[in-house]
Amino acid sequence: APVSTTTQAEMYLSQFGYLPASARNPANSGLQDKSTWLNAIQEFQNFAGLNITGELDDETLKLMSLPRCGVRDRVGTGDSRSKR
Amino acid sequence: YALQGSRWRVKNLTYKVSKYPKRLKRVDVDAEIGRAFAVWSEDTDLTFTKKTTGPVHIEIKFVESEHGDGDAFDGQGGTLAHAFFPVFGGDAHFDDAELWTIGSPRGTNLFQVAAHEFGHSLGLSHSDQSSALMAPFYRGFEPVFRLDDDDKAAIQSLYGKKTSQPKPSNAYPVTSTLRPSYTPPKVPLDDSICKDSKIDTLFNSAQGETYAFKGDKFYKLTTDSVEEGYPQLISKGWPGLPGNIDAAFTYKNGKTYFFKGTQYWRFQGRQMDGVYPKEISEGFTGIPDHLDAAMVWGGNGKIYFFKGSKFWRFDPAKRPPVKASYPKPISNWEGVPNNLDAALKYTNGYTYFFKGDKYYRFHDARFAVDTATPAFPRPTAHWWFGCK
Numbered sequence: 001a002p003v004s005t006t007t008q009a010e011m012y013l014s015q016f017g018y019l020p021a022s023a024r025n026p027a028n029s030g031l032q033d034k035s036t037w038l039n040a041i042q043e044f045q046n047f048a049g050l051n052i053t054g055e056l057d058d059e060t061l062k063l064m065s066l067p068r069c070g071v072r073d074r075v076g077t078g079d080s081r082s083k084r
Numbered sequence: 085y086a087l088q089g090s091r092w093r094v095k096n097l098t099y100k101v102s103k104y105p106k107r108l109k110r111v112d113v114d115a116e117i118g119r120a121f122a123v124w125s126e127d128t129d130l131t132f133t134k135k136t137t138g139p140v141h142i143e144i145k146f147v148e149s150e151h152g153d154g155d156a157f158d159g160q161g162g163t164l165a166h167a168f169f170p171v172f173g174g175d176a177h178f179d180d181a182e183l184w185t186i187g188s189p190r191g192t193n194l195f196q197v198a199a200h201e202f203g204h205s206l207g208l209s210h211s212d213q214s215s216a217l218m219a220p221f222y223r224g225f226e227p228v229f230r231l232d233d234d235d236k237a238a239i240q241s242l243y244g245k246k247t248s249q250p251k252p253s254n255a256y257p258v259t260s261t262l263r264p265s266y267t268p269p270k271v272p273l274d275d276s277i278c279k280d281s282k283i284d285t286l287f288n289s290a291q292g293e294t295y296a297f298k299g300d301k302f303y304k305l306t307t308d309s310v311e312e313g314y315p316q317l318i319s320k321g322w323p324g325l326p327g328n329i330d331a332a333f334t335y336k337n338g339k340t341y342f343f344k345g346t347q348y349w350r351f352q353g354r355q356m357d358g359v360y361p362k363e364i365s366e367g368f369t370g371i372p373d374h375l376d377a378a379m380v381w382g383g384n385g386k387i388y389f390f391k392g393s394k395f396w397r398f399d400p401a402k403r404p405p406v407k408a409s410y411p412k413p414i415s416n417w418e419g420v421p422n423n424l425d426a427a428l429k430y431t432n433g434y435t436y437f438f439k440g441d442k443y444y445r446f447h448d449a450r451f452a453v454d455t456a457t458p459a460f461p462r463p464t465a466h467w468w469f470g471c472k
Contacts, residue, residue, distance in 0.1 A: 016220075047212050048221075067182075067192065067222040069200055070155065070166030073210045 009056050012064045013040045017072035047073055085218060085238035086209035090171030095243060096131045097174075098140040105146040105184050105194075113194070116186055117144060120198035123217070123229070124206060127236050128243040142205050143173075144198075146180040157181060164222055165197050167204035174205040187323030189225040189356050196226065208238050227323050227354040277303060277310065278471035281441045281464040285329050285377070286428040290338040290353070294430070296468070300327030309470020324356045325349055331378035331426070336385060346373040370406030371396055379427035381435060382448055390414060393422040419453025419460070420444055438464060 013019040018040040038054045045052045048063050101117060104110050114134065121132035132142075150156040157163060157179035167176040176198070178184070183191035196217075203218045211218040216234040277283075277298065284297045294305040301315035302322075318327050322342075331343040339357055342349045347361035348368065364373055368389075377390040387398040394411035414422050417437075426438040434454070435446040442461035447454040454460060465471035 047210075049212065049214055063221065067161050067164050068220045069197075069204075069210070069222075070157070070163035070179075071204050071210065071220070073220055 006056065009041075009061070009064060010037075013044060015070075015072070016044075017074035018044050043074070085211045085213070085216065085234050085241075087238065087242065088169040088171075088204075088207050088209045090169050091207040091242045092141065092170050092174070094141075095129050096133065097142060098133045098135050099142040099144060100135045100137070100140045101144045101146075103145040103147060105178070105180050108184055108186065108194070112186055116195045117198055120195050120202055123199040123231055124202060124239055126231065127246050128239055129247055130206070130239075130243055141174055142202070143175045144178070145175070146178045146184075148180045151177060153177070164192055165201050167201040169204060169209075170207050176201040176205055185225075187227075187319065189324070190359075192222065193225045196229065197222065199229075203235065203239070206239065207242050208235070211235070211238070225323075225355070275471070277315070277469050278465050281469060281471070283426055283438060283464070285332045285342075286426045286436075286438060287332040287340060288334055288428070288431060289340065290334050292431055294428070296426075297327075297329050297332065303469070305468060306470075308467070322351055322354055322356075324360070325351070331375045331389070333378045333380050333387065335380060335387065341378075343375050343378060368398060368405070370404055370410070371398060377424040377427040377437070379429050379435065382429045382433060388427070390424050390427060417446065418451060420446065441465060443468065 010019060019036065041056060041060065042052050042054045044050075044064075045054075045060055048060075050059055050063065051057075053060075099117070099121065101110075101113060104113055118132075118134065124130055125132060145151070148157055149159070155166060157177075159179075159181045160183065163179060164182055165176065165178040168174055178194075178197065178201070184194045184197075185191035186194055200217055208218050210220040211234050213219060213232065213234045214221075214223075216232040216238075218235055218238065277296075282298075284299070286294065286296045288294050296303045296305060297318060298315075300318055302318050303314045304311040318325055318329075325342055326344060329342050329344050332340060334340045338352065340351045340353075342351070343364060344361075346364055348364050349360040349362075350357045364371055364375075371389050372391050375389055375391050379388055380386070381388050387400070389396045389398060391411075393414055395414050395417070396406055396410045396412075398405050414420055414424075420437050421439050421444070424437055424439050428436045428438075430436055433448075435448055437444040437446060439461070441464055443464045444460045445454040445456070446452070
């Protein structure tokens with residue numbers, strides 16, 4: 001199913017390095033200020049080659065629903081996973 | 085492309101699969117993993133050696149949910165796999181809740197995802213080029229894989245361009261450095277088609293290329309012989325298609341139909357076009373099973389099927405698609421024998437019929453086998469396969 005809610009989008013953007021890790025917890029989602037949220041969506045849209053609207057439009061949500069690699073997109077945030 | 089910032093200081097790397105997926109055979113997984121590494125050794129001096137025990141540079145595991153690295157997998161869909169950059173060890177983990185498949189449009193293609201993950205293992209981050217292997221989103225099964233220039237530039241920026249000639253290896257297929265992209269392993273060149281030129285089927289692709297199928301192999305034909313590098317395996321050229329095909333044709337919709345026994349398959353180019361096989365009786369009502377030959381005849385663009393001493397004309401636009409007056413005797417096609425092996429509307433406008441080691445050229449306007457010197461039938465081996 002496509003990512004259909006803001007909460008799921010927050011978790012997605014957090015998981016792949018566009019939002020701080022705290023956004024993975026839905027209880028913390030309200031703590032994101034508007035510009036952080038907007039920037040995160042815009043960064044994702046920019047990276048994915050979508051129109052940079054800053055909004056969770058259908059195209060953005062559809063891309064978030066695609067199967068993908070679990071390594072974080074953003075350089076500098078994806079290398080925190082440690083092997084052992 | 086984007087680089088993470090770390091790379092291996094050696095170019096001869098080792099790997100092992102320490103936990104195999106539950107739904108695939110080990111030998112198949114080994115082959116696909118080998119092919120996936122070969123993607124990265126094609127344009128660099130990197131080598132990858134498979135080990136089964138002891139320490140290795142890159143450890144590969146198929147695991148589910150939480151698996152010890154703090155980054156749990158999420159079940160089918162979503163995250164398919166992840167890998168560690170060189171500075172963190174290079175290991176690659178695949179979510180075993182996915183339906184990993186090989187050479188099939190169903191499920192998730194193991195080769196493609198593994199090649200992507202090994203890019204991370206070598207130091208590549210995600211690319212923002214959607215055509216790149218290192219783009220983060222799975223783009224569906226691609227029967228013919230081609231490493232994007234973006235990926236090539238990325239890996240060469242870390243490990244340099246290839247300087248050595250490729251060495252044969254039993255771990256994975258190695259392809260020539262002269263070829264611009266990875267292609268499936270070829271069957272060694274042989275002249276078996278010259279010794280026994282009876283073929284299963286012949287057809288033209290939508291692009292006008294002519295292919296001959298025989299057993300589990302196929303030949304790409306030039307105007308007078310077989311193109312270099314053939315035969316190749318049908319299973320590699322048309323993933324999901326079995327060998328020993330009875331009949332095939334490409335229709336005006338650009339799709340190629342293959343028939344075997346009671347079933348048929350539809351392909352768009354080299355990719356299966358949906359869920360196949362299906363029963364001939366369902367998709368081609370009125371056409372018998374176990375066909376001898378099929379073709380789209382240039383005279384009227386309709387589909388003709390041949391079996392034994394009879395033929396059927398099929399018009400998908402009509403209901404029923406086969407008129408009650410069919411089947412009719414093949415003898416209506418003056419000079420064409422019964423029990424054909426193949427029929428082909430060739431790019432020169434002629435229709436050709438094949439039986440045993442001989443073929444017949446049919447003159448559509450006169451509706452009879454052509455008169456020429458030397459006479460028809462002629463030996464297929466010489467005229468079609470370039471045999472001496």
